[in-house]
Amino acid sequence: MVENSESSDVVKEVEEEEVVMDTPARTKSDKINENKFEESPVFNFLNSLSPLKPVKPSHMSQTINSLNFSSIPSIFTSPHVATLKESRFLRRNQLGDPSKPEFSSDDLSKDDITDKKADATHENKENISPGCPIEVFNEPPNECLRSLNYNFGSPSIDQMTPCVFRTNPESETDGSSSALGPIVQNGCGSMFHETEMSLEGPTQIDQNVERSGCEWDSLISDTADLFNFDSQNDKEVMNEVVYAATRFYQLASNDIRSSQVLVGPSGQDGEGYDPENQFTQSVDGSKVNKFNANLNISGVSSQSINAINGGTLDSLVHEHVSNLNNGMRRRCLVFELPGTSKKNVPENSNSDSPILPQFDGNCMTNDKQAIPAMFRNESSLSILPGIGLHLNSLAATSKDYNVVKNESCTSGKQLVIANGSVSNHQLLNSSQDSLRKAIDVTQSDRQSVLVDSGHSIPEDGGHASNYVGNEESNQATPKKKRRRSESGDGEGCKRCNCKKSKCLKLYCECFAAGLYCVEPCSCIECFNTPSHEDTVLATRKQIESRNPLAFAPKVISTSNPLSGAGDDSSKTPASSRHKRGCNCKKSGCLKKYCECYQGGVGCSINCRCEGCKNAFGRKDGSEMVLEEVDAMQKSLIDVSQPGSLIPVPFSRPMRHLPYPSKNKPPRSTFLNVGSSSAVYPSQGLARPDFYPPPSKFDNNFGLLQEEDIPSALQTNCTPISGIKSLSPNGKRVSPPHPVRDTSRSQRSSRKLILQSIPSFPSLTPKNET
DNA sequence: GAGTTTGAAACT
């Protein structure tokens, strides 16, 4: 009873906030922008150039939205909140009253969907908010409700790449995961996603398979040569661009067809096949990137590219896809498809593991209970898993293991992974790997959790256990469970031991990581369970209202060594650092009390530690000399466990940072999300050649390429501004800061590719003040 | 396993 009242109070607070946040302003702005775009000279110009005309007026909304995506939400806005605005659907869940029936998962499939259908007609365009950079979709109203825009990038980054995750209508009904399967690679390097689909004309396509893959290179090289022109207004050149784009998508279409051929009909009557989704998933992102890069290198203005992208090319895609599939359904063009790059392909692409969850909307499908609102509603959080992704929620809420197993694939797709931007690929790849492995575990082996490229960590039995178990476990004595958790039988997930916080405060690792507590936890009176998802959401929201970055990743990685000329933090061994910095007084930043150390990063100017001796990099900028590191490692070499070796990028020797305590990885380990590469991007040899202790932040997907995280999460790299900042409520929060022009410009070749995001100022101001 | 230490989170 007391608990319920507490929950209600929290919910009330949330309601109040939501009223303020969800304003109709955006809708108006969108419509205004729509008109603006139609009248846009760029649009008209490109239309005049293009041999292909936009097929439907509905395209307008796509391009419009792409233009609108440049809108930069409040930098202080929690990425959760901001991205959630991208989809009315999501926003509804997010901002709706959790206590209301429509918020409940029980009613979601009925009332909510029905409601969505009713609303979709009028608000189709609103599905795309300015916060979503490029996501371009346009579909009939009845399809719209199934579309969830998961933007893994931050809306704060205007160049962030969009991610489009689409519900699989079929999955909505029967829960089968048909959208994606293992990735198949043909001889020419074209990558296809194995799919289950009905093939309407599975003939003569296989010829395209081999041809298209090879033609990719041809096309890419062609574009490189093609676009060597001086005048951006050269109409012929622009036409060539369009032509090249046509070829581009022809090849892409071939890839799609090829995937169909390779896989063949699945006997599912093709109902689950989304050709355009297939398109986005089939086109090798690297090809797209190269193609895009050529456009940029050749001097095509980004705006022109954007316009082409949003208009002409979009139309081309639509036409190709439509032709390919007899006009089946909607269009979906996401220009940057880095997530589909080969990098994301598991090394053993022939494995049965599902490819990384391309969100297919199963979150609202078969078993809604298996999809806690914490996840559903904070879909965008999955971008930054540390920001609210309840990894274990997928499984933890299942009623039994079998359910988990059967739905693992589906659940996996709920683990929305950014198919995101090029700039995000590192994070995303690693994230995808981790999630993929997590899914694999769920699917095939509950006994161990594969983490971080080779980690095989025995999992605590029943970590994905059901809620009953969890509830029951909450009654168990903490000690008992603690022993269990410390016994080393489960490092693949967090497990808290909270006694008083009810796992609803950041004290709780699970909660802080955006995870539901699960059976292995030793918590008492745990509210961090799907059964209390409303409370959890409300609490999260409350915490975020205090500190928008409360659930943000704590450790960020600055991958560009050149970017930090004056950046102390860049001197840390891995060019990674704790975003806020530590405040250690006694531990010397040599124990896991220190969040920097625990995160495997050196202390930075942001830290307020005293007597810093952080082995990963001291506050003063000095680092542990290699000899020290070697000695340190020698003394602990016997600790190393082969299974814990992390693949070292660039063939560097694999070493382990000693675990000061008990010679074992820290308790709160890892879905390490490829932290190895992320933490230690290629740097100078002067850097310590060891790996940090597995970071609890990694588990949180907390390690991000700084360039990849929302600008709102980025601290200024300059010592001056990067020191102490305050959140609106006075909490220590690293402030948002302007994009580091230097570093960004150095990466511009990656960043400026075919982004349908002209750097328009936000036309849709939000009342986020 | 019990107790202590530590520093982040929360509170005042």
Next chain:
DNA sequence: CAGTTTCAAACTC
């Protein structure tokens, strides 16, 4: 914003 308290993880014995 600084000081204090609470909290749970990390650590020690």
